[in-house]
Amino acid sequence: MSLILDKINYVYSEGTAYQIQALKDVNLEIRDGQFIGVIGHTGSGKSTLIQHLNGLVKATSGTIYFNGQDIYDEDFDLRELRNRVGLVFQYPEHQLFETTIFDDVSFGPKNQGLSKEEAGLRAFEALRSVGLPEELYYQSPFDLSGGQKRRVAIAGVLAMKPEVLILDEPTAGLDPAGRDEILDLVARMHKEKGITVILVSHSMEDVAKYVERIIVMNHGQVMFDNTPCEVFKHYKELEQIGLAAPQVTYLMHELKEKGLNVNTEATTVAEARESLLEVLLGREPNHRGSNLEEENLC
Amino acid sequence: MGIIKAKQLVHEYIRRDEEGNVESIQTALDHIDLDVQPGQFIAILGHNGSGKSTLAKHINALLAPTEGSLWVDGKDVTQEENILPVRKTAGMVFQNPDNQIIASVVEEDVGFGPENIGVPTDEIWQRVEESLKSVGMLQYRHHSPNKLSGGQKQRVAIAGVMAMEPKCIVLDEPTAMLDPNGRKEVLHAAHELNQKKGVTILLITHYMEEVVDADYVYVMDKGHVVMQGTPREIFSQVGTLKEHGLDVPQITLLADLLRQSGLDIPLGVLTREELVDAIMKIAG
Numbered sequence: 001m002s003l004i005l006d007k008i009n010y011v012y013s014e015g016t017a018y019q020i021q022a023l024k025d026v027n028l029e030i031r032d033g034q035f036i037g038v039i040g041h042t043g044s045g046k047s048t049l050i051q052h053l054n055g056l057v058k059a060t061s062g063t064i065y066f067n068g069q070d071i072y073d074e075d076f077d078l079r080e081l082r083n084r085v086g087l088v089f090q091y092p093e094h095q096l097f098e099t100t101i102f103d104d105v106s107f108g109p110k111n112q113g114l115s116k117e118e119a120g121l122r123a124f125e126a127l128r129s130v131g132l133p134e135e136l137y138y139q140s141p142f143d144l145s146g147g148q149k150r151r152v153a154i155a156g157v158l159a160m161k162p163e164v165l166i167l168d169e170p171t172a173g174l175d176p177a178g179r180d181e182i183l184d185l186v187a188r189m190h191k192e193k194g195i196t197v198i199l200v201s202h203s204m205e206d207v208a209k210y211v212e213r214i215i216v217m218n219h220g221q222v223m224f225d226n227t228p229c230e231v232f233k234h235y236k237e238l239e240q241i242g243l244a245a246p247q248v249t250y251l252m253h254e255l256k257e258k259g260l261n262v263n264t265e266a267t268t269v270a271e272a273r274e275s276l277l278e279v280l281l282g283r284e285p286n287h288r289g290s291n292l293e294e295e296n297l298c
Numbered sequence: 299m300g301i302i303k304a305k306q307l308v309h310e311y312i313r314r315d316e317e318g319n320v321e322s323i324q325t326a327l328d329h330i331d332l333d334v335q336p337g338q339f340i341a342i343l344g345h346n347g348s349g350k351s352t353l354a355k356h357i358n359a360l361l362a363p364t365e366g367s368l369w370v371d372g373k374d375v376t377q378e379e380n381i382l383p384v385r386k387t388a389g390m391v392f393q394n395p396d397n398q399i400i401a402s403v404v405e406e407d408v409g410f411g412p413e414n415i416g417v418p419t420d421e422i423w424q425r426v427e428e429s430l431k432s433v434g435m436l437q438y439r440h441h442s443p444n445k446l447s448g449g450q451k452q453r454v455a456i457a458g459v460m461a462m463e464p465k466c467i468v469l470d471e472p473t474a475m476l477d478p479n480g481r482k483e484v485l486h487a488a489h490e491l492n493q494k495k496g497v498t499i500l501l502i503t504h505y506m507e508e509v510v511d512a513d514y515v516y517v518m519d520k521g522h523v524v525m526q527g528t529p530r531e532i533f534s535q536v537g538t539l540k541e542h543g544l545d546v547p548q549i550t551l552l553a554d555l556l557r558q559s560g561l562d563i564p565l566g567v568l569t570r571e572e573l574v575d576a577i578m579k580i581a582g
Contacts (some may be wrong), residue, residue, distance in 0.1 A: 173474040
C-alpha cells in the first residue's frame with residue numbers, strides 16, 4: 001500500500017488573470033504506516049496537495065500511483081480510492097448535518113454501500129474509538145462542544161475504515177485540552193491500527209512531538225522532506241518562509257552559541273531536558289521523565 | 299472606578315422545552331469579580347466552555363447578567379438606556395474574520411460603523427484612515443477583503459472597531475483561526491493600540507504565548523475566576539494551570555522540569571532569554 005506522486009503540477013484558474021500555480025513538480029512517496037506532518041505557511045500548497053491524494057482535485061500534469069495503479073486511468077475506481085484514503089477537512093464540524101450523532105457517523109459507511117446493520121456497527125466502533133460517551137450517541141451533534149463535534153466528524157471518516165487518514169489542521173481553534181485529545185486519538189489510531197496518517201499543521205511543537213517525517217511546502221514545492229530533527233536543523237531557512245522551529249530548538253542554539261555543548265537537534269521539551277541535564281548535572285542520557293515517554297526522540 | 303467592573307456577576311443559560319418549561323440550567327458565569335483599569339492590557343485565559351466568551355458578551359451588553367452587576371465606564375449595563383453608550387465604549391472583535399466583514403472594499407467596511415451612528419462624512423474618512431493606519435493596513439484600503447489573509451482580515455475587523463473610537467476593545471479569541479504569522483500581526487496590532495492610543499484591551503485566548511506581555515491575567519474555569527495575577531505569577535504555577543486544562547509555553551514547561559530535577563532555575567520563566575541566562579548562570 002503506497003501512494004506515489006510523480007511530477008505533480010497544479011494550476012488554479014488556468015488561462016485567466018488569476019492563474020496561480022499551486023503545486024510545482026511535486027515528487028513524493030507515502031509509504032504504508034508512516035506518520036507524516038505537512039507544514040508550510042498559508043498559501044504554500046498544503047491543502048491543494050492533500051486534496052490530490054484522494055483524487056478530489058486532478059493534477060494539471062503528472063501522475064499519482066496508488067498501489068502501483070495510475071489513479072488518473074480511465075478504468076481506475078476513484079470511489080474505492082476515496083474509501084481507502086480518508087480526508088478530514090479544516091473545521092470538519094461544519095460538515096455535520098444529521099439529526100443524531102449516530103446517523104451522522106453512519107452516513108459514510110452507508111454511502112459506501114454497506115447495509116444498515118453493518119454501517120451501524122461501524123459507527124459504534126468509530127464513536128467508541130474517539131471516546132465519545134455512549135449516552136450522547138442519539139443526541140444532536142449541534143449540542144456538543146467544539147472538541148466533541150470535531151471528534152464526531154473524525155469518527156465519520158474513521159467509520160469508513162480508511163487505510164490512510166489525512167487531517168487538515170485538525171486542532172485549529174481548539175483549546176490545549178481539545179488539541180491533545182485529537183492528536184492523542186490520531187496517534188493511537190496510527191499505533192493500534194497501523195493507519196498511515198498525514199497531518200497538516202501550523203504548530204511546529206505538535207509536529208515535532210508526534211510525526212516521524214516532515215514535508216515542508218513552500219510556493220507549491222517540496223522544500224524539505226525528512227525526519228523532524230533533520231528538518232528543524234534548517235530553522236533559519238524555515239524562518240525565511242514564515243515558519244519557525246519549536247521554541248526549544250532556538251533555546252538550544254542560543255546556548256550552544258554561548259559555549260554550552262548541548263544537543264541543538266532537540267525539538268521537544270523531553271529532548272531538551274535530557275540534553276540539559278546531561279550537560280549541567282552530568283546525568284546519563286537515558287534518564288527521562290515518565291510523563292514524557294510518548295515523544296519522539298532524535 | 300475601573301473602566302470595567304464586575305461584582306458577583308452571574309449568568310445562567312436556561313434551556314426550555316417547547317412549552318417553556320425549564321429543561322436545564324447551566325451556570326456559565328458564577329459570581330465573577332473583575333476590575334479593569336483604563337489603559338490596561340488584560341488577558342483572560344481558559345479552555346473551551348470555561349465562560350470566557352460569555353463574560354466578553356456581557357461587556358458589550360450582548361448578554362445581560364442573570365444576577366450581580368457590571369459597569370462599563372461607570373454605566374450599569376442592565377439599564378436599557380445604557381446599552382448603546384456601552385457598545386460605543388467597548389468594541390468587540392470575534393474569532394472568525396469572515397463573519398465580521400460586510401463590505402466589498404476594505405475602507406467601506408471600516409467606515410460602516412461610524413456611518414451607522416451618523417458621523418459626518420469628512421470625519422468618517424478621517425477615522426477610516428486613522429484606524430487603518432493604526433493596524434498597519436492603510437495600503438490595503440482599496441482592496442477587496444476576500445483577497446486578504448486571515449490575519450489581515452482580522453486587522454481590518456479591528457480597524458472597524460477602532461473607527462468607532464471605543465475606550466476599550468474586547469478581542470474574543472481573535473487568533474484562533476489564524477496561522478502563526480497572522481497571529482503575530484493581530485497581537486502586534488492589539489499591543490500598538492494599547493500603547494499608542496491608550497485603548498484598554500481585553501484579550502480572550504487559550505494560547506498561553508499570547509498573554510506573556512499582558513499587564514494582568516485572569517484564568518477562568520467552570521465560570522469562576524480561578525487564578526489571577528501578572529503573567530509571571532500565573533506561569534509559575536505550571537501544575538495548577540494544567541489542572542485547569544491549560545498549557546504553558548514550551549520554554550516555561552522546560553524551565554519547570556529542569557527546576558524539578560534540582561537545577562537552580564527561578565519560578566515563572568517566561569522568555570527564552572531568561573532561561574538562557576538562568577542556564578548560563580548554572581553552567582558558570
